Amino acid sequence: MIKIAHLAKRFAVENPKKLSEQEKKDPRLKGRYFHSVKDVSFSCNQGQVLGLLGPNGAGKTTTLRMLSTALKPDHGEIAIQGVNVVEKPLVARQKIGFLSGSTGLYGRLTGRENITYFGQLHGMQADAIEQRIAYLADLLELHSFLDRRCESFSTGMKQRTAIARAVVHSPEVVILDEPTTGLDIMAAQTVHTFIRQLKEQGTPVIFSTHHLDEVSELCDQVTVIDAGVTRFNNSLSAFKALSPGSMHQAFLNTLQQGA
Template sequence: MIEISQLAKKFTVENPKKLSEQEKKDPRLKGRFFHSVENVSFHCSSGEVLGLLGPNGAGKTTTLRMLSTALTPDAGDITIDGTNVVKTPVIARKMIGFLSGSTGLYGRLTGRENIAYFGQLHGMSAAQIDTKIAELADVLDLHSFLDRKCENFSTGMKQKTAIARAVVHDPKVVILDEPTTGLDIMAAQTVLDFIQRLKEKGVPVIFSTHHLDEVSELCDRVTVIHHGKTHFSDTFDAFKAKSDGSLHQAFMRIIEQGGE
């Protein structure tokens, strides 16, 4: 179980004069601060997949980076099975598997070496790492490129390797920032199948996406954020019911109507 309550995060605007006209009109711009996330709350229980939706710039990535401990919130709480992520980030980090928007793989290392390195950082033994890599290679279809240097990987190869690296330590919660962006149909389906496997194992998964078909296929819960605030957070069925079953219209209606 992961619970997020009233998260907020602002950033200093170094030079307001260089902002675009669209950025200047954003209601989150207040003086020399841009309040990327102002009030975001949702929860995801064991065995659930939550889809985090919102327009570009809504605050999704900032929210996920706070969940992963990469950013410290200015306000709000995050707990995983009762562990306070904000107050004990080092402990919480061991419980989290996080895939950011960029893979960040070490190009001169092979896929296997990248995954193994993160296993070592999490205190896994060599035997544990080998066993886990073999398992992940099967479910993510890594065998054909696992021992090649990552600098020569395609986008799909990089993304699947990065996902394996994120979950090598069997985290209690998995957080994925647009995991299928840039992937071909087959690679994307491999990633979606892997998320389904995590769900079946009882691991809560939170992932951001712009693809509503992925939401329909996987999600038990949906959270929509806009301008840094939660506008909707409920079950997938409640989301779908917002517009007679049309997910696109449901999303647009939530954005247009504002908060819950």
Template sequence: MIEIIGLAKKFSVENPKKLSEQERKDPRLKGRFFHSVIDVSLTCTPGEVLGLLGPNGAGKTTTLRMLSTALKPDSGSVSINGTNVLSNPVIARKKIGFLSGSTGLYGRLSGRENIEYFAKLHGMSQGQIKQRIESLAELLDMHTFLDRRSENFSTGMKQKVAIARAVVHSPEVVILDEPTTGLDIMATQTVLSFIRGLKELGTPVIFSTHHLDEVSELCDRVAVIDQGLSKFDGPLQQFTELADGSLHGAFLTSIEQGK
């Protein structure tokens, strides 16, 4: 189980005069600080898939980066199975599998070598690595390109390797930032099937998306963020009830709440 309470993060703005008119109108801009995330809370229990929704610039990626310990929050708490992971980032990285918005593969390495490198960072033995990569290659349909240099991969190939790299150490929680963006239909279905497999294993999964059909197909819970604030966090059924079963309507309704 992962529980997030009251996360907040602000960034300094070196020169506010250089901001666009839209950026200057954002209520989160206060003096020389932009409060990207003001107050975000959400929960995801074992075997649940949580869809994180919000408009562009809402603070979703900043929230996910704080969960992964890539960013240190100004306030708030993150616990995984009762352990406060913010106080010990090393423990957090063992417990969390994180896919960022950018695959960030080493182009001169093969797909297998990219995954092996991160597996070794997690202290896995060569035997464990070989067995785990074989399993992931089967689940993510990577056998045809796994030993090619990743600089020549398609977007879908890169994303599959990046996902495998993120979960090679069998983490307790998996966090995916828009995992299907830019993928074709076949690659998207492979990724969605992989997420279903994590759910069957009892692994909590948090993933951000702009595709409401993915939410309908996969999610048990929904969390909505707008302008750095939590607007909704609850079961999918409760979310759809905001607008008589319409996910699109429910999303718009949740954004309007509190305004």
């Protein structure tokens, strides 16, 4: 289970005078600090998929980076399978599979070498890494390019390899930041299948997306963040009930309520 309560994170602004007019009008800008996340709370139980929604700049990626231990929150609590992420980030990190917005693959290494390297970082033995790669290669359809250098990969190849690398250690929770952005229909469908497989295994999954059809197809829970604040946090059916027949209008309704 993943539980987040009242997260907050601010960043210092080096030179406020260089901000654009739009940035200066953002209510989260307070003096020399930009409060990217002000008050975000949600939870995701075993076997659930939670879709994290919000306009660009809402604070979704900052929230996920705090959840993954990449950033330390200024306030709030994060618990993963009962482990306090803020107090024990190294312990929590072993339980997390995190795919950031950038794949970050080492271009001169093959896909297999990238995945193997991260397995080694997690303390896995060679045989266990080999077996895990074979399983993920089947699930994510990696076989045709797994032993090529990543610098030659298409966007879809990079994304699928990055997902395999993120979950090579069989994490207890999986966090995906816009995993299907830039993918064609077939590559996106492979990612969807993978998310369903995780759900069947009882693994909690949180993923951010701008595609509401993905939310409708995959999610049990929906959380909407706007201007660094949770505007909606409930079941998919409750989200759809905000505007029956139109997921887009349901999303807009949550933003208007917080305006």
